[in-house]
Amino acid sequence: MSVLNPTVCLQWRWQTSLQFVRFRKRINIQRPAAPHYEKAKVLKVCKPYYLNPREGMSLADLCEKPIEVQPRNEDVENPYERILAREVLNWFNHSRLVAFFHSNPISAEDRFRTNIMLKKQNMYLKQYGKKVMRMALEDTKYEPVLTLFVSRNFMVFSPELQVGKLLKLNRRIPQLILMAAIVDDRFMSVNELVKYSNMPDLKTAQAGLVAVLNAAAVQLTQNLTHHQQTLLGHLQKHIELQQKMSNEEEA
Amino acid sequence: MQCCCSRVFGKLIRYGATPNTVQVAGVKYFPVPQTYDHIEFPEKTKLRFMDKVPQMQGNIRPPKMIKNLKFMRGPEEVHNFLLHQQFGIIALTGGRMKWGHFEMVRLGILRKMDQNRMFAVWRIDGPWQPVTKKGQGQRMGGGKGPIDHYVTPVKAGRVILELGGRCEFIEVKPILELVAHKLPFAAKVVNQQMMEEMAKEEERSEKENLNRYTYKYVVQNNLGGCHNWMSPYDKQWFGKYI
Numbered sequence: 091m092s093v094l095n096p097t098v099c100l101q102w103r104w105q106t107s108l109q110f111v112r113f114r115k116r117i118n119i120q121r122p123a124a125p126h127y128e129k130a131k132v133l134k135v136c137k138p139y140y141l142n143p144r145e146g147m148s149l150a151d152l153c154e155k156p157i158e159v160q161p162r163n164e165d166v167e168n169p170y171e172r173i174l175a176r177e178v179l180n181w182f183n184h185s186r187l188v189a190f191f192h193s194n195p196i197s198a199e200d201r202f203r204t205n206i207m208l209k210k211q212n213m214y215l216k217q218y219g220k221k222v223m224r225m226a227l228e229d230t231k232y233e234p235v236l237t238l239f240v241s242r243n244f245m246v247f248s249p250e251l252q253v254g255k256l257l258k259l260n261r262r263i264p265q266l267i268l269m270a271a272i273v274d275d276r277f278m279s280v281n282e283l284v285k286y287s288n289m290p291d292l293k294t295a296q297a298g299l300v301a302v303l304n305a306a307a308v309q310l311t312q313n314l315t316h317h318q319q320t321l322l323g324h325l326q327k328h329i330e331l332q333q334k335m336s337n338e339e340e341a
Numbered sequence: 342m343q344c345c346c347s348r349v350f351g352k353l354i355r356y357g358a359t360p361n362t363v364q365v366a367g368v369k370y371f372p373v374p375q376t377y378d379h380i381e382f383p384e385k386t387k388l389r390f391m392d393k394v395p396q397m398q399g400n401i402r403p404p405k406m407i408k409n410l411k412f413m414r415g416p417e418e419v420h421n422f423l424l425h426q427q428f429g430i431i432a433l434t435g436g437r438m439k440w441g442h443f444e445m446v447r448l449g450i451l452r453k454m455d456q457n458r459m460f461a462v463w464r465i466d467g468p469w470q471p472v473t474k475k476g477q478g479q480r481m482g483g484g485k486g487p488i489d490h491y492v493t494p495v496k497a498g499r500v501i502l503e504l505g506g507r508c509e510f511i512e513v514k515p516i517l518e519l520v521a522h523k524l525p526f527a528a529k530v531v532n533q534q535m536m537e538e539m540a541k542e543e544e545r546s547e548k549e550n551l552n553r554y555t556y557k558y559v560v561q562n563n564l565g566g567c568h569n570w571m572s573p574y575d576k577q578w579f580g581k582y583i
Binding site for chain 1: 367544
């Protein structure tokens with residue numbers, strides 16, 4: 091065909107040529123060869139470097155981990171603490187007397203004896219941690235009590251009101267130091283408790299009040315009838331004496 | 342009751358005050374035990390036996406192969422993540438596993454693992470690549486030597502085997518480490534979390550590198566005429582793998 095058509099010429103084609111390239115190295119995967127000088131130079135230049143976060147820190151922060159970075163365990167919520175908090179609030183709501191003690195180191199035996207002493211008076215000794223107390227009393231009417239919870243604390247709950255007994259027992263337990271108490275929803279210090287214990291009961295107080303109210307009138311009548319009263323007294327004594335003498339004469 | 346020292350200690354020392362530790366006891370925390378309900382066990386819980394010689398179909402003479410070092414070179418792109426997302430062994434460099442290594446791994450794991458709670462699966466094939474060897478003292482020439490043994494080539498980043506089940510990393514790690522140290526290449530015991538962390542760390546180190554001139558940059562811009570002496574694999578993997 092090409093012979094008949096003289097205008098056809100050889101077509102342009104891409105000349106593919108194979109060039110064998112041989113690399114010097116057969117690699118050893120387990121023991122890689124040290125890089126060539128040129129490559130080593132490039133690797134050294136291309137070595138990565140990063141910002142040092144500890145630069146410019148004070149010696150104290152360098153030697154010890156800063157507090158902000160230390161791991162905190164308190165984020166874990168403990169359901170048992172919730173249960174205890176509920177229990178604490180229950181105790182607060184159902185007792186007329188809640189006493190707060192600071193606890194010096196106390197042996198288990200002494201603590202046991204204290205427990206017995208208190209139980210006999212229908213008082214219950216309890217100890218809870220700061221975290222549980224905060225959980226229980228935050229946002230309730232008992233929140234001011236939380237200020238007492240520094241170092242170790244004990245609490246005594248009682249459904250009855252026996253402040254005098256409490257103060258006596260406080261004297262008998264040297265390791266527990268009474269700080270304050272809640273008496274019928276009233277937060278009192280130790281001095282106020284002592285005053286409270288020395289107060290008479292309601293009937294006596296009422297009688298006293300009545301006496302005070304009548305005091306002016308009574309004083310007035312006394313002043314007016316003073317001389318008549320003394321005369322009466324003397325006369326009565328005189329009659330008694332005379333009767334005595336007559337009896338003796340008869341006898 | 343747990344006891345812990347107050348953190349006041351460190352702060353007071355810093356301000357030159359005398360240290361005053363207040364020992365505080367908290368309420369013990371009983372964490373909810375972990376459930377393993379989401380874990381699916383495979384049919385066979387033990388590592389299967391790997392043949393020393395691969396089974397040939399028909400009456401074919403077992404073929405000899407060239408060395409194919411490329412099967413060990415470079416990163417593993419496909420089998421580089423944990424299928425069961427629990428625990429496994431990862432190859433950090435390339436290498437070849439012989440039948441002896443397979444048996445070592447299989448028996449080592451079988452002896453140590455609790456077969457009621459745990460399962461183990463292979464993530465590599467049995468030995469398939471023939472390795473020829475001429476007899477000792479033989480001179481060069483006379484054709485290619487006969488097949489001596491079979492191996493499995495492994496690339497860097499390949500998962501060798503996976504262990505899983507109702508178990509924690511703490512108890513699985515010593516079992517796998519015993520085996521990982523004896524493999525013919527550098528290997529690491531990992532769990533899913535560690536894999537994610539490694540990936541993140543790689544990303545971070547690339548991003549936070551303050552050196553503008555990385556090997557990759559040099560290669561891509563042919564700085565200093567490095568293409569003249571560089572291997573084609575450097576151009577592909579930017580100096581990360583041999």
